[in-house]
Amino acid sequence: MGDADDHAIVIGAGVTGVLAASALARRFARVTVVERDTPPDERAFRPGLPQCLQIHAFWKHGLDCAEHLLPGLVQELVDHGAHRLTVPEDFLWLSPVGWFPRVAGTADMTCSRVLLDWVLRRRANADPRIEVLEASRVTGLVPTADGEGVQGVRVRTDGTAGPRTLMASLVVDAAGRRSEATRWLTELGHPVPPVERYDAxxxxxxxxxxxxxxxxxxxxxxxxxxxxxxxxxxxxxxxxxxxxxxxxxxxxxxxxxxxxxxxxxxxxxxxxxxxxxxxxxxxxxxxxxxxRNTANEWRHYESLDRWPRGFLVLGDALCRFNPVYGQGMTVAAMTTKAVADAIDGMDPARIHRDTARLQRVAAAQSADAWGLAVGEDLRFPWTQGRPPGAKVKFLHQYMNHVVAAGNVDPATCRTIFQVFGMTAPPAALLKPSAVARVVARWRVPTDSPSEVSAPPPSPAG
Ligand SMILES: Cc1cc2nc3c(=O)[nH]c(=O)nc-3n(C[C@H](O)[C@H](O)[C@H](O)COP(=O)(O)OP(=O)(O)OC[C@H]3O[C@@H](n4cnc5c(N)ncnc54)[C@H](O)[C@@H]3O)c2cc1C
The missing domain is CATH 3.30.70.2450 (Alpha-Beta Plaits)
Incomplete structure (x- = not known):
């Protein structure tokens, strides 16, 4: 086996890139993370993560997946000042139709995205199996001799002359929303994936x-x-x-x-x-x-008939969401864990051959979050994208009543937050027992500001 055969490359040192690198380091002798930024040693803004000065909450399910891939991560974040908040108990949370009761829920996390980025990069730098190549931008893919696969990347490092080639048997694009995977693939003769986009x-x-x-x-x-x-x-x-x-x-x-x-x-x-x-x-x-630029966008690579061996697209590069629902990092962690589980026990050669299936495994993780984000965005008449059909319109009406019931019924409230936090699928709100609770508390929801009462007190009194 050549050196490149036991080598994986990850493009981007964001949350997806670091989690993916940790997972791949269990299957490959070496992992190289190529990152265009030169991130500062201290916690600070970096241009490759323009969203890092905005609020970022990490839902419990995403945290659990991230912790599985990087054991000790959650405690490390807490040690550096991240908060575990019980949602919605610790919140004053005004839904579109009234306050949610302060019932115990899941322990989600808040900290700055800058802190999360710093802790993740420290973990990658501390892992002897992972090399982080900073100030280096991937500019294209290197095809296999038969043109049906990827066997490396072209990289341009700041301050060096011309691009160079890095060879590997797996390349993972975790370059986020600015991923150039579609262009790179078409340069290699692969088809353009269908793209779904909804922008509120x-x-x-x-x-x-x-x-x-x-x-x-x-x-x-x-x-x-x-x-x-x-x-x-x-x-x-x-x-x-x-x-x-x-x-x-x-x-x-x-x-x-x-x-x-x-x-x-x-x-x-x-x-x-x-x-x-x-x-x-x-x-x-x-x-x-x-x-700005908060559209939902899913590049359906998984639907292509032809997919190159040795190449995967994960995280925001694959599917990004309107951030209002706080799903991006959780789906990125779920997706990376699903791929890690799927390659468990596989050697690098088999992983190289199996990327079409792995890309489908990855994409499947986005489906529930996508349905929720797009469904909610389609409530706004100006949302750009395919207009809502009868099913979505029915779900809007039903969800209005679910949320209204959740304002007065602790069990419904808990299920709503399990669905938000992705510890339960949206179908949990359609189970007969859930529907019965909603019907029993049927009331006409209103989002009129004049109807908003004082927020509920903490259950602790
Ligand atoms: C305003 C806003 C608020 C958000 N709030 C939340 C929230 O509350 N909760 C939540 O879960 N999610 C939230 N998100 C979503 C979250 O930011 C993303 O889902 C998450 O950052 C995706 O991680 P990623 O690693 O896939 O991509 P990114 O975090 O974008 O990382 C991509 C990395 O790739 C590097 N890169 C790009 N191109 C190249 C290249 N060619 N070569 C080398 N390196 C490259 C970049 O420098 C960067 O380091 C929010 C997003 C926005 C915009």
Missing amino acids: GFGYSSRYYKLPDSTGRDWKAIYIQTSPGTPRGGVLVPIEDGLWIATLLGCGDHVPPTKDDEYLRYARSLRSPVLHDALREAEPLSDAQAF
């Missing part, structure tokens, strides 16, 4: 804060969801170092501002004043940073 036009505006000490506060986080009638919302969660991150979000004509005075005014315009009241007492520690 959400915009984010995030800002770091210091809150006054917690005396008198019976919540640990706030989420005011958007609703079709009021397509603007906001979130406030604790992150490391005693800091908080606030994010205002809205779509259509409601994209949030970044200017100082307008920021609080926008927060005041939400369906409940609780977020505004918290921010008014808080000290802003940064300017607000905007983020």
